[in-house]
Amino acid sequence: MPTRPVSQSPHGHHYIGIDVGTGSARACIMNDQGDIVGLASENIGLWQPQTGYYEQSTTDIWRCVCSSVKAAIAQKNIDPSTIRGIGFDATCSLAVLDKDTDEPICVTGPYFDNRDRNDRNIILWLDHRPVEETEKINATKHHLLRYVGGTMSIEMEIPKVLWLKQNMSKELFERCKFYDLTDALTHMATGSDSRSLCTVVCKQGYVPVGVDGSVKGWQEEFLKEIGLEDLAEDNFKRMGGVDKVNGRYLTAGEMVGTLSEKAAADMGLSSGIAVGTGVIDAYAGWIGTVGAKVDLDQESLASNAPKNDVSQAFTRLALVAGTSTCHLAMSREPVFVDGVWGPYRDVLIPGYWMAEGGQSATGELLKHVIETHPASQEATSAAKASNINVYDYLNQHLNEMASEQSAPSISYLARHLFFYGDLFGNRSPIADPNMRGSIIGLSADKSINSLALYYYAAMEFIALQTHQIIQTMNKAGHVIRSIFMSGSQCQNEVLMKLMASACGMEVVLPKFVDAAVVHGAAMLGAKAASTDKEGKSEPLWDIMNRFSKVGKTVKPSTDPVLKRLLQAKYTVFLEQCESQGRYRREVDEAIRGWGRER
Template sequence: MAHYIGIDVGTGSARACVISEAGDIVGLASHDIQKWNDKHGYYEQSTTDIWAAIGKAVQQAIREIDPTSVCGIGFDATCSLAVFTQQGEPISVTPPNFKVDADARNVILWLDHRPEAETALINRTNHPLLKYVGGTMSIEMEIPKALWLKNNLPSETFANARFYDLADALTFLATGDNSRSFCSAVCKQGYVPVGVDGSVKGWQADFLTSIGLTELCENDFVRMGGVNGVNGRFLTAGEPVGKLSETAAAQLGLPAGIAVGSGVIDAYAGWIGTVGAKVDIDPKWRDESHEAGDVSQAFTRLAAVAGTSTCHLAMSPDPVFVPGVWGPYRDVLIPGYWMAEGGQSATGELLQHIIMQHPAAKELLMEAERAGQKVVYEYLNGKLKKMAADAGAPDCSVSWLGRHFFFYGDFFGNRSPVADSNMRGSVTGLSNDISVDNLALQYYGTMEFIALQTRQIVSTMNDAGHRIRSIFMSGGQCRNDILMALISTACDMPVFIPRYVDAAVVHGAAMLGAKAASHAGGQGESLWDIMARMSKPGSTVYPSSNLTERKLLDVKYKVFLEQCEQQQRWRREVDEALAGTKP
């Protein structure tokens, strides 16, 4: 029996997943990776540390199978920038020394916010290319980070630097072929598909020149991956990149020569691992897409990949431009189709922050331990349900508890649809209560915010021309029953939860390995056919039929929008009043 391996590199860990030809997971392991945060807004990792963690995870995941049965490997990773010399040595991104050595912290993590000035400069150009990233370049993207490196690296170091999206860096380490750079995230890096809007080489030389990165245009953009068919290869998801090298095979405990598929950003692997599932649905919520069976089925399905942050992915047959939503990007997953990517910069991280910063955090942890609950949110959800029952809330609705608590949670800036990294959190309804009950109320308010902002993203996408009718979740947040119910009711659409709740992303990466292996005999199987065959449906959450709860969430959504608009207006008024004042 053939097996395929998926490798997922997230913000905090590397995971390896082994699947069978039927898509069943037969091996799963993870290993923590390091994240350095020496300075506010600076987040760094090391590809050396990441690769070591991948090796340990793979060796553990393949214990129950014959390693020679592995036919393909696929990678996904966060959309982070990895930097190497032209010779393949890691370059440190840590100021002020910027060393070049094997253990260098050479990855600027996606959530790093150091290039504020560079991001502002890029967006002031108003270059037409920016419409392909939602109208503005996000501080989370890689071009602002590359520009920061030009402004801060020693000039001779920058002149010898080569830039990779992290998923491509991993395929480089796996195959030994460093001819690809930026390519799995090419859509986000100043690239317009050839033939679209007059694009000839994909990369836009006038854009790179206008922001001060002329060096990256040299030799047909070789330091960014080159020009497709000239000095580079641009592949869609899972297409074979090469073979597992002798060196990498020894580090992973596998035989050399295994097919390695073109990698993707981790959220896209979540799309691959979920939206192809054959699901049963209540007739009330069924539309033609649930009967289609082919790739058109994906056009009404939003993939929401919820971890530290949440990404919202939708495919369309034609380009749909949505303010504040990244894309549309063509050919990223399936040739000829376009992807849009909304997102919330912090969801899992925000929930943890709200819990741990509350004065009752220690008391909560002790209460949960006494109750035998290892997962804090499960304890809090139970507590909220009891609080609602004790308060005589209509139908014991938890949302009733937060009816006069108004929480806005863009603590880490706004990715979509406002696209403003300066957005921050706000709250109305605070008291001097420092009890665990008050902590539970603030925790509920955070979940409500996540659900309402999801509605804002989905509504903005549909208003622009998408036709999203259902949400396919993945990630650990799927286990949070109150949050899933809030998202379903706030958005008024069913939420589908995969069978492999915690492994949907790495399961999707393994499908990339299956895609790469399928090319051994010729043209290869389509990624959609692989998804339809291997995806595993789980459970479904439908919108609440409680009219009181629905009316409450509708009015809370109106307040949520006002909180967002009000914060922006207040900032403008203050900035106008202080215009010309030096800091």
């Protein structure tokens, strides 16, 4: 498809990006130079009715989205008439609406008909209620599972749909229509029921037509085998239908429709604005970062491709790091990797394949380590007194400790502390939700010094596990040579240096270090706005190439001793990973039959 520039206007055009994360909804205003000229957010409500259950509300999220849009526009007094396109991204969470009325259907069991909870209609991505359902799905060993790394994750949506079927009344379940949260938001914005290939292919058991013999996308035989055969009725209408038959599935940023009058009134905008097909939030991080114009050592040595050709994306791993971390890589051909979700075709750029590794908890892990340490309150108070966050305070404290002890590096301080941090289960590359943490080197120290070391050890774990995921992906056929970061962890300088050195590759940080994901969503709006009367739009890579902004590049350490230390720590890390599984198997064998015989 030929490149078509986004049309210009004497007054300048603007595009809105909307990012719905786990804890907040954000809106940014991007001008036609790719600069963010307005940014606002509002916290989202979260309910946890019992351990492992996490729920949200589309009603509450829509309110937060609209409030954020209005605030972002007001910051620089942007003329709403200059807004040409809107793009959405959101967490991959399951939203449930009534198929006839579009009203929210409560997902809180066992009292699904509780009127006080009716708007709690989202099962969040990190909800771990469908344990048995996930095990049942994986026990089928269906060939479809090869597209999710060999096993379906408890974080995905199909196990959650199965849980609802097994816990709701038959009558209520039959009223349910299921959306990924991103698709629910574009539905609320436009009234269109079109779905994003990114959302359904990546997490819902959908294989694009023509891939691996797929005829309708949705796999009727698979749904029947796991007990969801009723979703195949009416050509899968309750899941979004069949493409070009009773449904429509679009790649990232394609124009899904225009802003409805009701949605426009809610946002303080004019109706008719182009709305682009949304993506899962991590994929918006890929869009917002990997197209940046930057000269990298490894790329210069290994690639003869034209500068910023789309082929350079094949060597760039996008790390989207917030509560959890997603590892996104594009390839020309499908690459199957155990424990890595995908490969998924056409979800971002037609014809290419995406793979998604991940860590279930990274930001959440650091938060947990800090909050559960005896010195947590002391550190938090000290950070507040210094008018900085607790992470920056601990980073400063680590540097001070290294200086006081004349240590060659912070890593030296934690040389005999071995921390394995899968406290919340493992997403990649082990794909085992039962994995947990372990520590070798515990002491009785309760001081801030002890907290700082445990915090550093947790960061070291995050970096070493990223190295493990990259090695696993490259061994399977990827060619990852650099890391492009987005998400809140970009702001952690110590972690970024550790990431570069542990992985042995450059880490590229975006200009909008705290807004790369929502910046990527705005690019989806720009693509939708470029749509002509024939339905053709500017290629997404060209938009990324024009609008992406580089901040700085963090290079790996050249210190040979630090390299040897991190390699030794990586060897121990792998042993901790392997031994935990072996210990569990040995114990399970020892107690086999115990309890059932008593």
